Amino acid sequence: MRLFAAVLPPDSATAELAAAVSALKELPGADGLRWTGRDGWHLTLAFMAEADAAAAADLAGRLERAAHATAPFPLALRGGGRFGDRALWAGATGDVPALRRLASRADAAAREAGITMEDHRAYRPHLTVARGRGERDLGPYAEALDGFAGTAWTVRELTLVRSDLPRDGVPGARPRYEAVGRWVLGGGVRGPGAAG
Numbered sequence: 001m002r003l004f005a006a007v008l009p010p011d012s013a014t015a016e017l018a019a020a021v022s023a024l025k026e027l028p029g030a031d032g033l034r035w036t037g038r039d040g041w042h043l044t045l046a047f048m049a050e051a052d053a054a055a056a057a058d059l060a061g062r063l064e065r066a067a068h069a070t071a072p073f074p075l076a077l078r079g080g081g082r083f084g085d086r087a088l089w090a091g092a093t094g095d096v097p098a099l100r101r102l103a104s105r106a107d108a109a110a111r112e113a114g115i116t117m118e119d120h121r122a123y124r125p126h127l128t129v130a131r132g133r134g135e136r137d138l139g140p141y142a143e144a145l146d147g148f149a150g151t152a153w154t155v156r157e158l159t160l161v162r163s164d165l166p167r168d169g170v171p172g173a174r175p176r177y178e179a180v181g182r183w184v185l186g187g188g189v190r191g192p193g194a195a196g
Contacts, residue, residue: 002163003051003180005063006042006097007104009077009127010153014038017077017090020148021129024088024141033088033130033141040177041127042161043092043099044104051081060160060181062109067158068184069105073098076152077127080145082138088128090145094152099125102158102185158183 010015018038024030051059073095082088092099103123110117129145132138160181 001053001056003048003059004102004161004163005045005048005077005103005110006159006161007102008042008157008159008179009047009075010099013077013150013153014041016150017041017048017127017129020090022142024129025142027140029136030141032136033132033138035130036128039192040175041053041129042159042177043125043127045099045103045123045158046110047118047166048110048115049118051099051113055113056116056180057108059113062113062185063106063158063160063181066102066105067185068111068187069100070098070158070185071073072154072156072185074103074152076171077150078148080129080142080148081126082142085132085134085136085138086130087143088126088132088138088145090148092125092127096125099123099155102155106158107133131162156185157183 015123021035025035025137048059061172075094077090077095079091080089081091100123107117130138130141162180163180164176164178
């Protein structure tokens with residue numbers, strides 16, 4: 001199964017961002033981008049690609065310890081940027097060093113569980129709002145999103161998410177995300193259906 005560890009922003013934060021993204025969709029050429037759905041917005045901490053059931057079980061225990069070792073911290077969605085002309089994203093502000101530590105702990109938990117990870121690179125917090133195919137200049141969209149400033153919230157949990165890719169050939173299909181584990185920062189565990 002494809003898994004990733006993430007911070008899921010609360011509904012209030014995604015509602016603010018959704019209003020800003022709505023304005024971006026009015027820009028020329030916006031219909032040529034693949035816009036991500038609000039229900040799947042997240043800040044990825046560590047992407048595990050493929051993990052079998054045994055590794056996932058080991059990972060869960062390690063992520064629980066990583067969450068326990070991390071105190072809750074303030075965060076807000078702010079600004080925008082792009083990765084070339086392939087991804088448009090909203091950034092984060094607040095206690096970004098704490099977010100980076102949590103990302104590092106999640107990455108280490110996956111590696112210690114024996115899950116093959118991408119080459120380690122500097123963590124850059126971002127929430128992808130649209131994807132391009134490299135054919136459209138995402139610069140104007142990133143500039144328009146740069147002034148976005150969301151309201152701060154307190155990050156209180158680490159979430160393990162399962163990602164099911166869409167079937168090929170289905171126009172407009174998006175990945176389907178399912179929370180398969182949630183751990184309260186500073187200690188405790190919550191089931192997949194618990195509210196944040």
